[in-house]
Amino acid sequence: METFENLVRAEFAPKSTFLNTASSGLLPARTVTALTEAARLRFEGRPLDTLFADVEAARASFARLAGVPVTRVAAGASVAAHTGLVAASLPAGAEVLTAEDDFTSVVNPFHVRGDLKVRAVPLERLAESVRPGTALVAVSAAQSADGRIADLPALREAARAHGARTYVDFSQAATWLPMQADAYDYTVSVCYKWLLGPHGAGFLVVPEDFGGLTPILAGWVAGENPWDSCYGPVTEPAHSARRFDLPPALFTYAGLRRSLALIEELGVDAIRAHDLALADRFRAGLAELGHEPVAAPGSAIVSVPGLGHRQPALSEAGIEVSNRAGNLRASFHLYNTAADVDRLLDVLSG
Incomplete structure (x- = not known):
């Protein structure tokens, strides 16, 4: 039986100390192979029809990771597109509650509507700020800028108490924070970060009754019988959340299917x-160096104020991190090791 370490070692071979999954995750070897094989179909002029099975396999895998029936999962390309779909469903004048400085894709589609009341409050005050008349609360489970985690249980209870819906983006938390998508009205995630997929794929989880969404972006793939929905309007939308699908980037899903399979093999708990053990090791090392990161207990993302300017030099040294608003942001995932953490701390100490 393969151990966690052996399976990871067989799939990843980074040429740098890569601590930047919050920007983009590494691709497993099996994913790169699948992408190459899919591209070869086009190179050789062979049909791509078989790749649609990869879309459905990836959808099913994501549904298992999210803890919901596959019928509730729509396949798309970005958080912004999914947010736009949710924003379009709200009546004029509806109040949308958001966290201050949340990632643009989570909030901007509500602003561009122009006829919604969008209210932003500090992340720590989100749950207490839900009030009568709040139609929707939209938030990232973990903040992109600094890894702070939203108090999702408190938010869920406050939203239910006031009849508000919830929209939660797990793009920066999937795998290291349980998604538990069934606890919220809508959940969303792109797949090129912690889910280790290529760019160009994301999933939206909707309620069983579709939560009042209208498939305004639907094309032929959103029909109950897609190949009978190629011309004219779609007369029979899919009976599942697939009615909200966007035309899939087939090569992307060919790879994503393998990435999600690896995550399932390794197990979310592991x-x-x-x-989190690596993130805590980094926090402990920072304390020894006299640095205090942004408080984000239980997060795999660690942001250190005042050290963002070190990013270019770290990159030259073969250590990949991010500079976010002057903060050095390091993010730790399954292919990282204690040696990676120690190397970053050693360079920072110099």
Whole structure:
């Protein structure tokens, strides 16, 4: 039986100390192979029809990771597109509650409507700020800028108490924070970060009754019988959340299917324990160096104020991190090791 470490070692071979999954995750070897094989179909002029099975396999895998029936999962390309779909469903004048400085894709589609009341409050005050008349609360489970985690249980209870819906983006938390998508009205995630997929794929989880969404972006793939829905309007939308699908980037899903399979093989619990242990090791090392990161307990993302300017030099040294608003942001995932953490701390100490 393969151990966690052996399976990871067989799939990843980074040429740098890569601590930047919050920007983009590494691709497993099996994913790169699948992408190459899919591209070869086009190179050789062979049909691509078989790749649609990869879309459905990836959808099913994501549904298992999210803890919901596959019929509730729509396949798309970005958080912004999914947010736009949710924004379009709201009546004029509806109040949308958001966290200050949340990632643009989570909030901007509500602003561009022009006829919604969008209210932003500090992340720590989100749950207490839900009030009568709040139609929707939209938030990232973990903040992109600094890894702070939203108090999702408190938010869920406050929203239910006031009849508000919830929209939660797990793009920066999937795998190291349980998605538990059934606890919220809508959940969303792109797949090129912690889910280790290529760019160009994301999933939206909707309620069983579709939560009042209208498939305004639907094309032929959103029909109950897609190949009978190629011309004219779609007369019979899919009976599942597939009615909200966007035309899939087939090569992307060919790879994503393998990435999600690897995550399922490793297990979310094991990944979470691994990632958080490394983040805590980094926090402890920072304390020894006299640095205090942004308070984000239980997060795999660690942001250190005042050190963002070190990013270019770290990159030259072969250590990949991010500079976010002057903060150095390091993010730890399954292919990272204690040696990676120690190397970053050693360079920072110099």
